[in-house]
Amino acid sequence: xxxxxxxxxxxxxxxxxxxxxxxxxGLKILDVLTPFPVHGIDKALxxxxxxxxxxxxxxxxxxxxxxxxxQAWIFTVDYPLNIGGKPFFAVPSFMPVAFELTVLxxxxxxxIAFFVSNKLGPGAKALIHDERAxxxxxxxxxxxxxxxxxxxxxxxxxxxxxxxxxxITLKA
Amino acid sequence: xYTSPLREPLIRGNKNYKQVTDDILSPMxxxxxxxxxxxxxxxxxxxxxxAWATFRTVFYGIGEWGLNKTIGWGWGITNFVxxxxxxxxxxxxxAILLLFRQKWRTSINRSAEAMTLIAVMCAGFFPLIHMxxxxxxxxxxxxxxxxxxxVNFNSPLLWxxxxxxxxxxxxxxxxYVGLIPDLGTVRDRATTKIRKAIYGFLSFGWTGSARHxxxxxxxxxxxxxxxxxxxxxxxxxxxxxxxxxxxxxxxTTIFPPYFVSGAIFSGFAMVLTLMIVTRxxxxxxxxxxxxxIESMNKIIILTGSIVGVAYLTEFFIAWYSGVEFETYAxxxxxxGPYAWAYxxxxxxxxxxxxxFWFRKIRRSVVLTFIISIFVNIGMWFERFVIVVTSLHRDFxxxxxxxxxxxxxEVGLYVGTLGLFFTLFLLFIRVxxxxxxxxxxxxxxxxxxxxxxxxHE
Numbered sequence: 110x111x112x113x114x115x116x117x118x119x120x121x122x123x124x125x126x127x128x129x130x131x132x133x134x135g136l137k138i139l140d141v142l143t144p145f146p147v148h149g150i151d152k153a154l155x156x157x158x159x160x161x162x163x164x165x166x167x168x169x170x171x172x173x174x175x176x177x178x179x180q181a182w183i184f185t186v187d188y189p190l191n192i193g194g195k196p197f198f199a200v201p202s203f204m205p206v207a208f209e210l211t212v213l214x215x216x217x218x219x220x221i222a223f224f225v226s227n228k229l230g231p232g233a234k235a236l237i238h239d240e241r242a243x244x245x246x247x248x249x250x251x252x253x254x255x256x257x258x259x260x261x262x263x264x265x266x267x268x269x270x271x272x273x274x275x276x277i278t279l280k281a
Numbered sequence: 282x283y284t285s286p287l288r289e290p291l292i293r294g295n296k297n298y299k300q301v302t303d304d305i306l307s308p309m310x311x312x313x314x315x316x317x318x319x320x321x322x323x324x325x326x327x328x329x330x331x332a333w334a335t336f337r338t339v340f341y342g343i344g345e346w347g348l349n350k351t352i353g354w355g356w357g358i359t360n361f362v363x364x365x366x367x368x369x370x371x372x373x374x375x376a377i378l379l380l381f382r383q384k385w386r387t388s389i390n391r392s393a394e395a396m397t398l399i400a401v402m403c404a405g406f407f408p409l410i411h412m413x414x415x416x417x418x419x420x421x422x423x424x425x426x427x428x429x430x431x432v433n434f435n436s437p438l439l440w441x442x443x444x445x446x447x448x449x450x451x452x453x454x455x456x457y458v459g460l461i462p463d464l465g466t467v468r469d470r471a472t473t474k475i476r477k478a479i480y481g482f483l484s485f486g487w488t489g490s491a492r493h494x495x496x497x498x499x500x501x502x503x504x505x506x507x508x509x510x511x512x513x514x515x516x517x518x519x520x521x522x523x524x525x526x527x528x529x530x531x532x533t534t535i536f537p538p539y540f541v542s543g544a545i546f547s548g549f550a551m552v553l554t555l556m557i558v559t560r561x562x563x564x565x566x567x568x569x570x571x572x573x574i575e576s577m578n579k580i581i582i583l584t585g586s587i588v589g590v591a592y593l594t595e596f597f598i599a600w601y602s603g604v605e606f607e608t609y610a611x612x613x614x615x616x617g618p619y620a621w622a623y624x625x626x627x628x629x630x631x632x633x634x635x636x637f638w639f640r641k642i643r644r645s646v647v648l649t650f651i652i653s654i655f656v657n658i659g660m661w662f663e664r665f666v667i668v669v670t671s672l673h674r675d676f677x678x679x680x681x682x683x684x685x686x687x688x689x690e691v692g693l694y695v696g697t698l699g700l701f702f703t704l705f706l707l708f709i710r711v712x713x714x715x716x717x718x719x720x721x722x723x724x725x726x727x728x729x730x731x732x733x734x735x736h737e
Contacts, residue, residue: 140490140492141490141491142488142489142491144298144302144718144721145494145719145721145722146495146498147494150491150494150495151491154491154492156491159495159496159499161496161499161500162503165503165507169507179423180434183423187431188429188430188431190431195435202435205437205440205443205444205514205518206440206443208510208514209440209443209444209447209511210443210447212447212451212507212510212511213447213450215503215507216450216451216454216507216508219500220454220500220504223458223497224485226496227493227496230485231482231483231485233485233486234486235465235468235484235486236488237469237488238488240469241469242469242489243466243487244299244466244470245297245299248489
């Protein structure tokens, strides 16, 4: 079992400043838990840009092709229906369904990818470091290896304190 | 962060993050008030009336309705279009206003979107019940079957099937993804074991990790980008149900934009009706402020005026086309036996919203509430006028007739109103009515204290 050191800020601007100072000291931040999205944090933590947009695009394209192709196949190959002498391959009238399927595929694929990449889902267990992190605390979590000596832990705690974080606690 | 000194604050009172959580989540704790019980009792009675009407329709068939061979679409389709239209405001608020970076949406998007979901459920009920045999409802989907037949992809009624089901599914996902962080907050504040377990399950293990938030923002933005054209497509397709037919009064190219703006118009009226009561009942006046009401009223003037222009354009074109049947259909609407319905529609939709040009009226809670009810009524009559007056005098004068609903049809409509209010009342007990995390996100730029002091 790994241990964690957590510390919190009460304001998102102090948090951003603090993260900068911690990084300057070479502290490895495992995660930052915030009650709402803090802008600029992705840059401070060097996060990659999310690739979910690509999932949305590819799935949308698949939906469009499937939606259009399915209708075209049914009405030209599988079971052509003569409806008032109108053309069998009626492109404009296939558009609405093709469009709806584009949106449906895109939205669902992206949301499923979102849950999978975050390991979220019905019944997923959350590791809750501090229950106030979803309320008004901005929590910084640092992972501590079991092999780490006590003085190194002290060092980390000192670095957190110097960066202005409050409530520094070591948890198993 | 720059904050405009001219803009009104979106959140009143000197709030900090903790107070925001407490204020918004407090209605979920404790026992419901006696007004809540009164409301749900009334809604329950309406729902029972609807259950009786559903039983009659399923057991005895569509003959229980007042339809006849000239007027094959009556209250059923009127209610369907009315409910779908109401749903559109929720998606408009959560998707289109997100893309336009309108911060005032954060206080109303959650409940408006819940309203969307419930309204679409109410809407979907009407085509299903109109089939008469509910058990065969799945026939409308294209699936391989022993009859080797597919559905007709050239029919707008089939497009509707795809549009409405996609709309419901995507709205549900959009709403739920937005709800997850707030459910995490509810879980972490829960005091009983059961509550913690239920909300822990519903929150999908949300912790508020920065990485999750970053992806959450991406997902919300793209879903908004998908939902925005989707919402426009849904009512466009609903209008195709009429516009692609060759009935005078229906066969017009103006229908798609006219229906979409009408939908947003009626939807905002319903949002106002609900919000004005909700903010008072749940003490959320500091979050849903007069500023919010005014902003919504401005959208009502805009969309109401578009609808008004559409009515006049239709009339002008009917005359200008020189088509005898088209001209008659419109003349008959305004001066025929259903003129009363037409003039209710004109008064409620064209004249009343124009009162919002006065700032005093725009910012008056009582008047806004009254006008919002007028708009709800007017938009119901709009659909009634379009459906019934176009049909009741068709090409063959010997089959001209009148239509009035039976008690069963009234029961179905009242039943969906009951369903709507029952589900909404349950929603405000079970889920946070305002998006807590989103309000916190705009607190610094739009809170009252932060605006006054001009934070560093």
